[in-house]
Amino acid sequence: MERLDAFMARANAAYYATRDxxxxxxxxxxxxxVFGELLGLWAAVMWREMGSPPGILLxxxxxGRGTLMADALRATAQAAPDFRPALHLVESSPRLRAIQAGxxxxxxxxxxVEDLPPGPMVFLANExxxxxxxxxxxxxxxxxVVDGERVWSPxxxxxxxxxxxVAIDIVRALAARGATALILDYGPSxxxxxxxxxxxxxxxPADPFVDPGTADxxxxxxxxxxxxxxxxxxxxxxxxxxxxxxxxxxxxxxxTGILARTQPPARAGAMIQAAQRLAEPDRMGRLFxxxxxxxxxxxxxxxFEA
Numbered sequence: 001m002e003r004l005d006a007f008m009a010r011a012n013a014a015y016y017a018t019r020d021x022x023x024x025x026x027x028x029x030x031x032x033x034v035f036g037e038l039l040g041l042w043a044a045v046m047w048r049e050m051g052s053p054p055g056i057l058l059x060x061x062x063x064g065r066g067t068l069m070a071d072a073l074r075a076t077a078q079a080a081p082d083f084r085p086a087l088h089l090v091e092s093s094p095r096l097r098a099i100q101a102g103x104x105x106x107x108x109x110x111x112x113v114e115d116l117p118p119g120p121m122v123f124l125a126n127e128x129x130x131x132x133x134x135x136x137x138x139x140x141x142x143x144x145v146v147d148g149e150r151v152w153s154p155x156x157x158x159x160x161x162x163x164x165x166v167a168i169d170i171v172r173a174l175a176a177r178g179a180t181a182l183i184l185d186y187g188p189s190x191x192x193x194x195x196x197x198x199x200x201x202x203x204x205p206a207d208p209f210v211d212p213g214t215a216d217x218x219x220x221x222x223x224x225x226x227x228x229x230x231x232x233x234x235x236x237x238x239x240x241x242x243x244x245x246x247x248x249x250x251x252x253x254x255x256t257g258i259l260a261r262t263q264p265p266a267r268a269g270a271m272i273q274a275a276q277r278l279a280e281p282d283r284m285g286r287l288f289x290x291x292x293x294x295x296x297x298x299x300x301x302x303x304f305e306a
Contacts, residue, residue, distance in 0.1 A: 012217055047083055145209050
């Protein structure tokens with residue numbers, strides 16, 4: 001018998017260490033280069049709002065292939081050349097670190113968010129928190145996994161409640177150190193009961209409790225719980241706001257249009273369709289959310305204006 005959060009942590013550690021997750025799913029930076037460009041420019045704007053501190057850390061948790069950060073740094077090199085951050089990546093998979101190193105020379109890697117060095121920091125996390133281990137509670141019972149099946153101890157018919165202690169600890173620590181953080185992930189704006197654990201294996205939905213380590217396990221991010229933790233630690237919280245609204249306000253479609261004008265028709269059409277995939281409500285635009293955590297002395301970040 002293994003508690004659900006321990007099972008999920010073990011399964012995802014094995015999955016990311018041994019398999020290519022991008023054979024099973026595609027993340028926003030891989031859909032459109034504009035996604036990473038906009039986040040890089042967002043980071044540069046926030047750095048200026050912080051007073052342009054020297055030695056700024058630009059950190060990303062769960063950087064995948066390094067695509068988001070490579071696009072971000074290319075954009076800031078052109079539009080904000082005075083923004084020269086020290087690049088820090090939170091990645092535990094040696095295989096993914098090797099891929100990231102090919103795109104991001106000079107990066108420094110860390111096993112966990114807690115290992116990031118002190119100092120002023122802009123922190124990015126795209127589709128990172130959804131893969132962190134969750135607990136499920138039903139009445140007085142808690143979810144365990146036994147021989148490929150979920151069981152409850154003790155059993156109960158009450159609604160399922162999910163909590164991700166690891167994500168709450170990360171957000172609390174970021175807020176306490178005064179970091180500027182941007183989180184993009186999927187989940188409801190308000191906490192809601194329900195079972196959101198899902199798995200993708202070979203690009204298709206799979207049983208999350210069978211063959212651990214062969215599928216990507218995720219669950220909805222509880223943005224309301226994260227916001228409460230950040231505020232309790234002294235930070236201001238902006239959002240969550242739908243990803244589509246956030247990206248559109250940053251110039252997703254304008255930037256995509258500029259790029260598309262220089263491309264052949266087929267490529268231009270694909271670029272516009274990629275932007276629509278990120279932003280349209282019935283695709284990624286509504287289910288995915290953006291939330292910012294900032295020092296109380298900073299103004300409202302771009303993309304979160306009323």
